[in-house]
Amino acid sequence: MINRRQFILSSSGLLVTSKLGTSWGQDVVRDPFTLGVASGVPRPNSVLLWTRLAPEPFAGGGMPQSDVPVRVRLARDEELRDTMIDRIITAPADDGHSIHFRADGLEPGREYWYQFEVGEFASTVGRTKTAATGGLDDFRLAFASCQSLETGYYAAYRDMAEARPDLIIHLGDYIYEGGPRDESRGPVRRHMGAEIKTLWDYRNRHAQYRSDPNLQAAHATAPWMVAPDDHEIDNNWAGYTPEDPEEQTELEFRVRRWAALKAYYEHMPIENRPQLAELDSSLQIYTSLEFGDIAKVILLDTRQYRADQPCGQEFPAADDCNERYSNDISFTGREQEQWLFGELRDSEKHWNFMAQQTWFSQFRYTGNRYNMDQWDGYPAQRQQVIQRLADPELSNPIVLSGDWHCGCAMNVMEDFNSTVAPSVAAELAGTSISSICPWAAAVEESIPENPHVQYFSGDRRGYVLVDMNQERLLAQYRLVEDARDANSGVAVDAEMIVESGQRGFTA
Ligand SMILES: [Fe+2]
Known part of the structure; x- marks a missing residue:
């Protein structure tokens, strides 16, 4: 030596x-x-x-x-x-x-x-x-999202590191941009500094999150594939529109978006550098990876290119706004959409994952209301994607989702408003690593109106571990017993199975 x-x-x-x-x-x-x-x-x-x-x-x-x-x-x-x-x-x-x-x-x-x-x-x-080539008997991935450090510790990441997956996918809300939570709301840790807006702020916030030993352990265990959602920049931003246009001008938001994308790049194992042209910033996130003959992961970016949320910011919003049915509004942008269709059409892999940020399947809240920040705000484009997932030439499509802080497994229906339409894919929506879910009761009470839901858990934190071979896919919802305890145990809450060739979950 x-x-x-x-x-x-x-x-x-x-x-x-x-x-x-x-x-x-x-x-x-x-x-x-x-x-x-x-x-x-x-x-x-x-x-x-x-x-x-x-x-x-x-x-x-x-x-x-x-x-x-x-x-x-x-x-x-x-x-x-x-x-x-x-x-x-x-x-x-x-x-x-x-x-x-x-x-x-x-x-x-x-x-x-x-x-x-x-x-x-x-x-x-x-x-x-490294990714395998040729025949592969099995493959293990884990996916996660939403890790507010104020509302919980990262026991889920300790468990994920111990599972030694072949790939870890992060679907966004890696950091949260807000200032410190009021002590009366019981944070377990507090954000340093006020709401983040500059490169200096974003770097320090990423560093605060990244100092967590369990998160570091998960990064040191397996290669990651990552995409930001909204909180890496600003809650519910879309394109160049911030959450609160009355409080930040478009110019201010453009500068802020650049700072956030740059700090994201600086803290992630990603290959593309952020680009700045005049006042337009961008970071090429959407990409795909292949693992032997067994798996392909297509990762989408549903923030940078989307049209602003239709029908306002209310949640859940009434279905009385025709704008959301327009073919002119896109969740991914047309260029990414065409790329996605090509990736699905050309795949020869056994399991094909479409990993992306928010819930893909329709979810009707009581009173015929919807979450317009998810695909439900853009149903015309979703239907185009569903048609591609339904292609019989495409082997075993599986949708992975984050964003919503509650675990949910859903069958993706060819037509969500028909009682006889078939399921075309299985969707695994992960819970959050640590972010809480104040709307869990609103989701749970609406489940009877959504018969495609196969599993739901609203009040526990965790992640999803997915094992697959040529015959079947097994997804474990691994939930943390107490997210307020860094040493908490983690237990399997549900095991969801998709048999190869079956489009949807095994009942
Ligand atoms: Fe989140």
Whole structure:
């Protein structure tokens, strides 16, 4: 085993001495690995490795103004002896000293371990796994959303890390943007600072969330696939429209959206950088990944390109507004819609997941009312998607959803208003990691009006663990006994089964 001095002289001496003198790591006098490590974008021959250097995580990071060299190692074993990559890379100051390093030249369907070092400091060792190719007997994914740190701890992530999935999907509300919750409302932890609006604010908020040890453990266990929903920027935003246009101008919101997308990129293992052209910001999120012959995950972005919510912000809103039935309003934007249709049409995988933020199936609240912030606000486009899911050439479509803080399994019906129409897919709506669900009673009392609902749980936090083989899919709703206890137990509340070839849940 070589020590660091030998390493600097041998493998990277040229870079260190010619460009950086002897200063490598010397400006970093406190442990910069406060935010853990992560990986993402698992492909057959590559995976993206992430960390962010932040010795003062809640005060902008606390790094010098310059770029900082970092050593990255990746190996075939947990002790990092069988090394495949050992390299000096750069943590750019412009990216808040975050690193997005694509490790390539890897073997498909294999575990790897990785670690970063700066000066005398080393990160924890992360585990990751590349995507398999060819025949695959089984595959395990976990998905999660909605993790307000004020209303709960992350016992669910401890359990998820122990499950060692092949892939973890996060469907949004990774952070919440509000100021600290009033003590009278019983927060278990409190947001630092007021509602976040600047890059500085968003970085510190991400850092506050990312300092949680159970969340770090889940990131260090498996590659993640992530998409933001609304609270990564502003509650219920759509396109360039904020939640409260009377309180922030469009220009202010455009600046805010850019800051939020940039901070999101800086804290996530994603490959695309945010773009800014004039006052238009964007972050390419929607993408797909494939795992052997068994699974394809198509991840949608239903915030950046959607038309503003029709029929107002009331919840639930009365069905007395024709705007929501218009073919002219889109939940995904037309470009993403065409991409989605192509991904579904061309897939030859056994299980095809459409992972996205909000509930996809219709859900009628008592009094013929609907949630216009979900697909129910955009039923014309939803029907177009349902037709593609119903394509007999498409093998085993499964919809994954977040957003709504309550667990629900639903059959996606070809026509929700017909009593004889068939089910075309199964939808698994996860509960939240920690965010509470004050509207659980409103959902529960409406279930008799929604016979496609197969399972519901409104008041417990947790996540969904999905195991599949060529014959069947088994989804476990793993719920936390007490989200206010970081050491809480986690138990299976329901096991939902989809047999291969059956479009919907096994009753
Ligand atoms: Fe949420």
